[in-house]
Amino acid sequence: MITRIAAIASNTFREAIRDRVLYNLILFVLLLVGSAVLFGQISIGIERIVVINLSLTSISVFGVLIAIFIGIGLVSKEIEKKTLYTVLARPVRRWEFIIGKFSGLVQTLVVNTLFMTVGFYAALLYVSHGLGKTDLIPLTAIYFIILEFVIMVSLALLFSSFSTPILSAILSFGMFVIGTFAEDLRNFAVIAHGPMRWLLTAAAYIVPNFASLNVITSVAHDQPVSLALAMQNTVYALLYTAAVLCGSVLIFERRNLK
Amino acid sequence: MPALEILGLQKNYTVGFWRKREREALKPLHLTVEDNEVFGFLGPNGAGKTTTLKLLMGLIYPTSGSARILGMDWREPMVKAQIGFLPEQPYFYDYLTAQELLEYYGSLSGVPAREQRRRASTMLERVGLKDAARLQLRKFSKGMLQRVGIAQAILHDPKMIFLDEPTSGLDPMGRREVRDLIHGLQDEGKTVFFSTHILSDAESLCDRVAVIHNGELRGVGVVAELVHRGKAADETEIVWHGLHAAEAIKHLGGKCRIVGDTVRATLPASQLEAALERIRGSQCKILSVNPVRTTLEDYFLETVGVSPHSAIEVSR
Amino acid sequence: MSDSRGTVTFALLLLVCFSGSVISVHELDRLRPRATLEEVLYLPSPTIIKRLSLGFEGLVADIYWTRAVQYFGSKHLANSLNYELLYPLLDITTRLDPQLIPAYEFGSIFLTQPPPAGAGSPHEAVALLDRGIQNNPQEWRLYQDLGFIYYVELKDYPAAGKAFAAAAELPGAHPFLKVMAARTLAHGGDYETSQMLWRALYESAKDPQIKTNALKHLIALRADEEVTELEQAVQLYRQRTGHAPSSFADLIQAGILVRIPVDPKGDPYEMLPDGSIQIHDYLQLPYIHKGLPPGKQPSDFDFSRP
Numbered sequence: 001m002i003t004r005i006a007a008i009a010s011n012t013f014r015e016a017i018r019d020r021v022l023y024n025l026i027l028f029v030l031l032l033v034g035s036a037v038l039f040g041q042i043s044i045g046i047e048r049i050v051v052i053n054l055s056l057t058s059i060s061v062f063g064v065l066i067a068i069f070i071g072i073g074l075v076s077k078e079i080e081k082k083t084l085y086t087v088l089a090r091p092v093r094r095w096e097f098i099i100g101k102f103s104g105l106v107q108t109l110v111v112n113t114l115f116m117t118v119g120f121y122a123a124l125l126y127v128s129h130g131l132g133k134t135d136l137i138p139l140t141a142i143y144f145i146i147l148e149f150v151i152m153v154s155l156a157l158l159f160s161s162f163s164t165p166i167l168s169a170i171l172s173f174g175m176f177v178i179g180t181f182a183e184d185l186r187n188f189a190v191i192a193h194g195p196m197r198w199l200l201t202a203a204a205y206i207v208p209n210f211a212s213l214n215v216i217t218s219v220a221h222d223q224p225v226s227l228a229l230a231m232q233n234t235v236y237a238l239l240y241t242a243a244v245l246c247g248s249v250l251i252f253e254r255r256n257l258k
Numbered sequence: 259m260p261a262l263e264i265l266g267l268q269k270n271y272t273v274g275f276w277r278k279r280e281r282e283a284l285k286p287l288h289l290t291v292e293d294n295e296v297f298g299f300l301g302p303n304g305a306g307k308t309t310t311l312k313l314l315m316g317l318i319y320p321t322s323g324s325a326r327i328l329g330m331d332w333r334e335p336m337v338k339a340q341i342g343f344l345p346e347q348p349y350f351y352d353y354l355t356a357q358e359l360l361e362y363y364g365s366l367s368g369v370p371a372r373e374q375r376r377r378a379s380t381m382l383e384r385v386g387l388k389d390a391a392r393l394q395l396r397k398f399s400k401g402m403l404q405r406v407g408i409a410q411a412i413l414h415d416p417k418m419i420f421l422d423e424p425t426s427g428l429d430p431m432g433r434r435e436v437r438d439l440i441h442g443l444q445d446e447g448k449t450v451f452f453s454t455h456i457l458s459d460a461e462s463l464c465d466r467v468a469v470i471h472n473g474e475l476r477g478v479g480v481v482a483e484l485v486h487r488g489k490a491a492d493e494t495e496i497v498w499h500g501l502h503a504a505e506a507i508k509h510l511g512g513k514c515r516i517v518g519d520t521v522r523a524t525l526p527a528s529q530l531e532a533a534l535e536r537i538r539g540s541q542c543k544i545l546s547v548n549p550v551r552t553t554l555e556d557y558f559l560e561t562v563g564v565s566p567h568s569a570i571e572v573s574r
Numbered sequence: 575m576s577d578s579r580g581t582v583t584f585a586l587l588l589l590v591c592f593s594g595s596v597i598s599v600h601e602l603d604r605l606r607p608r609a610t611l612e613e614v615l616y617l618p619s620p621t622i623i624k625r626l627s628l629g630f631e632g633l634v635a636d637i638y639w640t641r642a643v644q645y646f647g648s649k650h651l652a653n654s655l656n657y658e659l660l661y662p663l664l665d666i667t668t669r670l671d672p673q674l675i676p677a678y679e680f681g682s683i684f685l686t687q688p689p690p691a692g693a694g695s696p697h698e699a700v701a702l703l704d705r706g707i708q709n710n711p712q713e714w715r716l717y718q719d720l721g722f723i724y725y726v727e728l729k730d731y732p733a734a735g736k737a738f739a740a741a742a743e744l745p746g747a748h749p750f751l752k753v754m755a756a757r758t759l760a761h762g763g764d765y766e767t768s769q770m771l772w773r774a775l776y777e778s779a780k781d782p783q784i785k786t787n788a789l790k791h792l793i794a795l796r797a798d799e800e801v802t803e804l805e806q807a808v809q810l811y812r813q814r815t816g817h818a819p820s821s822f823a824d825l826i827q828a829g830i831l832v833r834i835p836v837d838p839k840g841d842p843y844e845m846l847p848d849g850s851i852q853i854h855d856y857l858q859l860p861y862i863h864k865g866l867p868p869g870k871q872p873s874d875f876d877f878s879r880p
Contacts, residue, residue, distance in 0.1 A: 007365040011351070018353040082349050086410055089315045089343035090366045091335045095584070183603070184637055187644050205596045212602040217613040229605050236598035239591045246588035250581065256318040 004092050005100040012104020013111075016070055026112065029058050030119050047127045052138055052220040055120040060145045060216070062116075063109055064176055067149050070108070071156025072168035074101045075248075079257055088257075095249040102157055102245060109149045117142055140225040144213040147237040151208045152176060154244040161252045179208035208240060259329050261418050261449040262291035266323035267313050269306075283309045285474045286323055291451055291466075296444050298464035298481075299453040300558060306473040307453035308346055311422050315343050328417055339368050342411035346422040348403055352396035356387055356406055359395060360413055367414035381409040386435065400427045408439060419443060421452035425459050437463055461554040469561045477561040481554065493550040494527045496534070500542030507533055524550060611645055614662050620669040627670065635671030638663055642677070646684055647783075650691075657693035661685060664702060668709075675713060676781060678706035682719035683784050686727045691787075691860070696727040715778065717741030718751065725758060725771060735759035750774045765799045793838045794861035797853065801864040804835055804843060804851045818849030837865075 035054075075098075078084040087097065120138070125131055155175050159168035178185070182204055189200035213233055215225055269284040284306045291297045301307050312318045314325055314332055325332040328340055350359055360378035369377055382391050385405040390398070398406065404427065411419055424440070425433040433456075440450050440463050454460055460467055461481060468478045496507075497520065504514050504521050510533055512525025525533055527549065537544055627634040642663035649657055664681040668674060684692040685699035703720045710716060721737030724730040735758040742751035754774065757767045769792060776788035807830045811819045814828065822845060825831040835843045841854035843865070853865040 004366055007362060011354075011362055015351065015353055082345065083351055085315070085317060085345040086343065086348065086350070086363065086407075087366065088317055089338060089341070089345075090363065090414075091338040091368060092366050093335055095580070181637065182599075184640065186599075186603070187640060191644075205599060209599050209602065212606060212609075215609075218609070226605070229602070232598060232601050232605060236595055236602060239595040239598055243588050243591035243595060246584045246591065249584050250588070253581065253584075254319075257312070 001096060005096050005103065008087075008092070008097060008100025009103035009107060012074070012101050013107045016105065016108040019070070026115055029062050029116050034123070048124070049220045051120075051123050051127050053216060055116075055123060056138060056141050056145065056216045056219070059113060059116045059120065059142065060148065060214075063113060063145065063149050064152050066112065067105065067109060067152040068156050068169055068172045068176075070105055071153050072160050072165045072172060074105065074157050075160040075252065076163070076165055076168065079255075082257075084257060094253050098157065098161070098245065098248050098252055102153060102248075105153045105157075106150055109153065110146060113142065113146055113149070134222045137222060137224055138219050140230060141215050141219040143230070144215055144225075144233060147233060148208075148210060148213050150237055150241050151179075151210075151244075154241045154248070155208070158244050158248045158251070161248045161255070175207060176210070178203075179210040180214065181211070182207050182209045183211035209236060212236070259293065260290045260326075261293045261295070261328060262289070262297075262314075262451060263326040264289040264310070264314075264323075265325060267310065267320050267325055268322045269309055269313060269318065270321045282473050284313070287470075287475055289468055289475065289478070291449060294444065294447055294449055295465045296440060296450045296463050297452070298460035298467040299451065299470065300455065300457065300460055300467050301453070301470035302455060302562065305470045307470060308422055309473075310470075311343070311345075311420055311453060314420065339414065340417045342414070342416040342419040344404075344407045344411040344419075344421045344424055346426070348407040350395050350403065350406060350410075353394065355392050355394050356382055356398070356409075357391040359406065360410060363410045364413055369414055377413060381413050382406075384412075385409045385439070401429065401432050404428060404432070404436075408436065412443065416448070418449040418451065421450065423454055424452050425454065425456055433459065457554045457558055467554070469558060471562045476563075477557075479557075493524055494530050495522065495524050495546075495548050495550050496530075496537065497522050497545040497547075498537050498542045499545065500537075500540060502540040503537045503542055506536045506540075510536075520545070611641055611659050611663065614659060614666065620666045623666055624670055631670040635667050635674055635677075638667040638670065639674060639677055642667060643680070646680075653690045655689040657684075657689065660693045661695060661698045661702070668702065668706065672705075672709035675706070675710065675715065678703055678710075678716055679719055679779070679784060680781060682716075682723055683787055686723050687787075696723050699723050700728075712744055714741045714744040714747040714751070717744070718748070718774070718778070721754070721758070722771065722775065725768075729763070731758055731763065748774060748778055765795055765802075769795050791861050794859055794863075796838050797859050797862050798864045800835065800837065801843070801851050801853070801862075805864075807831055808845075808849045808851070812849065818847075819845065820847075821845055 078087075084097075088094070117139075120142075121131070121135075124135060124138075128135070152172065152175075156168060156172045159171045163171070185200060185204040185207065189197055189204050192200050212229070215223075219225070264287050266286040266288055267284065268286040269282075271281045271283055272278045273281045287306075287310060299307050299310065309318070313320050314327065316333060316338075327337050330337045354362065357375075357378050360381055361374045364374040364377055365371070379388075379391065382388055385408055387402060387405050387409070390402060395403070395406070404424070408421075408424065411421065421440075425436050428436065437459060440452070443450055452463075464481050466478065466480050469476045499519055499521075501516065501519055501521065504516065504523070507514060507521075507523050507525060510525055510529045512523045512529070512533065514521055514523045516522075523533070530547070534544070534547070623634065624631055642660060645663060646657065646660055661681070664677055664685070667677045668681075671677075681702045682699050685702065686692055686694075686696045688694040700720065700723055703716055703723070706716045707713070707720065717737050718741045721734045721741065724734035724737060735755050738751050738755035738758055741747050742755055750770065751774075754767075754770060757770065761767050772788050772791045772795065776785055776792060779785045779788060807825055808819060810830055811825055811828055819825050819828075822831060822834050822843070826833065837843055837853055837859065839855070839858050841858075844852045844854055846852055846868075850868075851865050852867060853859055853862065856862065856866050856870065
């Protein structure tokens, strides 16, 4: 079981790496980080804050784009191209396939983020002329961003297992945007009345809670993140992702492949 | 124990957006394939051959019915470790090389890690792709893809192999190679089930065939018996050098065709001895004497409900 | 059909994990009650937020407006003394959507009033309103609100009168405003003028929180007025008899009062041994300046519930 999932994961990873889109995005981010340094030189005194804000935001945005861009095709592309036939004719369970695909893309994003982090710290080093203990704080933000990726991959995969790439992209992106305002959605739900209240409450929990995973602004001001928050975020991301993956499995198990 | 038992597998699709209709892609099918057989599944395009194979591979789910493969319920994941499948017009991950693909598939089929590389190379050699092992699949021709397809189907040494149109798109050389391969698999003790609409392949390879049309099984039979039905035993064909005896043969009720000084005559079997006497009497050199067989094609067209004559019109 | 035992397993797992995620969200909300709002303090400027809104300023303004209301409401419920985020939130809201009048109006009341009724920063409120007027020069309500701040909190009657006069000029202005302008300049600070002011606000305000607040001020003014009158009655009695009355009954007997006086909440006023007047339960009457227990300073604490 593990061997098969691992094999599918590493094959998915290999596909992403050989897909030249990935290289372009990394290049783009490195360029962006470079421009952040330039930007910082124009507004005096806050280069460090600007570098952190801009870099972390780019890492987040580009990672989410990759997660969606590749994620939406994880299943649908295989069904479309019929590459899935010879895979499922082997002793691979459908749920193993889903988990394998998921792991492969997460692996890709982690590797990608690693590169971006190196670039980020290079820029930070340049701007701060030396690194201190407070410079470790952004790592928590990056960890949270990776948790965001994990959630986004699972969502893109969910949509990929039953809908077309374009619709999947729209739905995934929508979930990301609304998820950023999940906390506000819960506030609205508290004020609302009647059926609207139930609708909003349901929506507020179905949508991913990205509000708590976004600590970029406070990290830019060297505010440390509490361990309790980090642990609870991890727990949340794992539970939510697991639920979404179960959804993907349930849908995919049922599908008649064309 | 039969290698394959199809027990009433049925597949209906609902079609239409507003008024849903049921399309019967496969009516309840009952079929048995014996161990170490080469079984041909024949039918025109759209008859339900691919549907049957997809059902057996678990790619689609039946409306009703079941099957047993190698004695196990067809849904058991472990069944898949003992069967190989080649889909119609296969497409593989084009960013992988042939070697990488087979190693990947090997790992999915439970081939031990240290074995994977060796097994992949051996398979590629067997299907004649040794030189293309490190080439990316996106650069493969159709024929090469077909061979990779066969390689991945037999990679893990399965007991039964399912092939969907294995010779489609291949040139005569390729077809011959596939046929040889299938013979080889049978010699190894494996069972082969393949679908095709190329009847000459079926005729030369299969022990038994089934004919399917419009989702319904129309007939099953042993190839050797089927081609001897009808008036097959009644006619003989003689080929010889020398024109002298031609007239005499015609009198015996035969039809002659002359090319240069070679005559090819078809005549009732009862007249065979008389004809041979005449030809030898004229001191002509006899090249061959053969009974005329109906081909599988006749049986096929008959089963499918189209008479040979009208078939010609259709194909025009 | 596919294996049903697997289906049940995954469906159950889905339910369990999702429920777990909901609980987790609650925990997260608990761990970081104000975090989303507090990041507001770290953002370089509203201009940056505007740029980040990518053209959707209206929507983002609405989100920040809702956050501002929520923020104030929950702080107010907890009788907090610290409303430091209120101005930044309203500032961002109004810079993203300069025509969001309710935001200016909300700020004019709740930025001005001392805690826990408000943020206690009348100057921030004035700054907010000045910008509001700049962006919406025809909106008479904003001038009225500005006048209000000058009158009630800053006690700058000339400035208040000027604002009311400016408001009165504008189309659609409440006819009251002309009178208000005149009275403020002439009798700024007396009960009648103040009551007119709060009554006008009460009638014209659309925001329920502002309306309720205005009503409380009106009631407080009435109470203050009555206490003053009762003090004058006590004074009159003292002049006539040479000693302080022992109860309201004495005043009634002396023909100064007609009946036992009752405060706007319905509780009878109390008379202390030295003749001073006291409200029965000062906690029920926020914003009063008179009739408080000895030693208690008027402090605009609002412990009453709406």
